[in-house]
Amino acid sequence: xxxxxxxxxxxxxxxxxxxxxxxxxxxxxxxxxxxxxxxxxxxxxxxxxxxx
Amino acid sequence: xxxxxxxxxxxxxxxxxxxxxxxxxxxxxxxxxxxxxxxxxxxxxxxxxxxxxxxxxxxxxxxxxxxxxxxxxxxxxxxxxxxxxxxxxxxxxxxxxxxxxxxxxxxxxxxxxxxxxxxxxxxxxxxxxxxxxxxxxxxxxxxxxxxxxxxxxxxxxxxxxxxxxxxxxxxxxxxxxxxxxxxxxxxxxxxxxxxxxxxxxxxxxxxxxxxxxxxxxxxxxxxxxxxxxxxxxxxxx
Numbered sequence: 001x002x003x004x005x006x007x008x009x010x011x012x013x014x015x016x017x018x019x020x021x022x023x024x025x026x027x028x029x030x031x032x033x034x035x036x037x038x039x040x041x042x043x044x045x046x047x048x049x050x051x052x
Numbered sequence: 053x054x055x056x057x058x059x060x061x062x063x064x065x066x067x068x069x070x071x072x073x074x075x076x077x078x079x080x081x082x083x084x085x086x087x088x089x090x091x092x093x094x095x096x097x098x099x100x101x102x103x104x105x106x107x108x109x110x111x112x113x114x115x116x117x118x119x120x121x122x123x124x125x126x127x128x129x130x131x132x133x134x135x136x137x138x139x140x141x142x143x144x145x146x147x148x149x150x151x152x153x154x155x156x157x158x159x160x161x162x163x164x165x166x167x168x169x170x171x172x173x174x175x176x177x178x179x180x181x182x183x184x185x186x187x188x189x190x191x192x193x194x195x196x197x198x199x200x201x202x203x204x205x206x207x208x209x210x211x212x213x214x215x216x217x218x219x220x221x222x223x224x225x226x227x228x229x230x231x232x233x234x235x236x237x238x239x240x241x242x243x244x245x246x247x248x249x250x251x252x253x254x255x256x257x258x259x260x261x262x263x264x265x266x267x268x269x270x271x272x273x274x275x276x277x278x279x280x281x282x283x284x285x286x287x288x289x
Contacts, residue, residue: 001056031064036071040175045145046240046247048180049138049154049169050216 076178080147081127084179087148088120088131095197095263102262107198108161115142119160121151121168122193122267124274125205126182134194138169145171150179157219157236160194160201161260164221164229165236172239172251180239183208183253192235192255193271199262202270203235203255210241210249218252233257 009016112118112135119134126132135143138152151170158164170179190205211218221229223236235255240247261268267278 001053028067031067032071036068036075039068040072040075043175045140045176046171046174047213048144048171048238048240048247048250049152050211050218050238050250050252051213 072175076175076181080150080177081130083147084132084150084177085129087133088122091117091120091133092131092195092267095195096266098197099263100198102199102264106161106201106260109159109196109198111159112136114139114155115149117149118153118196120195121179122195122271122275122278123190124271125185125187125190125192126180128275129277130182130275132170132179134168144169145176147177150177154219158221158229158233160196160233160235160257161198162229163231163233165219165223165234166194167219167236167238169238172241173243180237181243183237183239183251184243186253191258191268191270191274193268194235195263195267197263199260199265200268200271201260202258202268204258205253205255208251208253211252213248213250215250218250223252223254 005020006016009019011019109118114137115135117133117135121132121134123130123132132151133149134151134153135149136153137143137155143149143152151168153159154167154169157167160166171177172180172183186205186208188205188207192203192205194201194203217224217226218236218238220226222232223234233256235257237253237255239251241249241251259268272279
């Protein structure tokens with residue numbers, strides 16, 4: 001899969017490295033901004049109150 | 053191919069494990085600090101003259117932010133907003149509120165029990181994460197539009213979730229309120245493994261300082277950011 005990615009983008013090696021780094025940064029941004037906050041909501045919440 | 057996908061998935065899960073403490077420990081804490089500073093500045097700007105009687109905060113509407121808790125024991129610059137009710141999705145789980153006031157308990161400034169609840173762990177907001185850092189004599193400052201109510205931490209205990217008498221006007225005792233003013237904080241216990249029990253921290257009211265006098269000297273000493281990072285107070289505003 002990593003070799004497929006490497007062959008997917010055109011251009012010289014240094015350009016591919018830059019493009020792949022940019023893709024990785026975008027992926028991390030999407031994870032932090034959208035995916036992880038959504039995952040956080042899927043956990044069962046902890047009770048903190050004494051019941052009335 | 054499958055191995056590489058599993059590798060990526062593992063890195064993704066690892067990323068979540070890194071992200072969650074960073075989110076609740078840094079992002080949300082800073083957001084609360086900023087929101088609290090805005091509230092402080094607003095209250096200081098509209099400070100009323102003090103007539104010598106400790107004011108009782110007016111009962112707010114459900115979900116409304118009416119106070120800020122400053123607790124240097126939870127972190128030097130710790131400040132977290134307090135809103136009415138202990139409902140999950142209107143107060144406790146929201147990272148712009150986090151601490152909820154039990155509606156049936158009393159307010160700061162009147163005899164009785166000012167009881168609060170907040171999360172101690174979890175991925176959303178952990179306002180009471182450092183509750184076990186409290187030591188006897190540690191100050192807790194509740195700031196409202198009227199001023200600063202200073203409480204002194206006394207003790208902590210573990211109870212079962214149905215022991216509601218910790219919310220009594222004097223915790224654990226039956227009867228009408230005396231003259232004591234108690235701050236009770238409830239949160240989950242154990243910290244990270246479910247919530248079969250509750251940790252309950254008690255503090256006793258000590259003094260009141262009107263909003264027009266600025267933050268208490270003890271708070272500024274423990275949390276130097278209170279002196280500089282906030283909007284100008286008093287005459288300067």
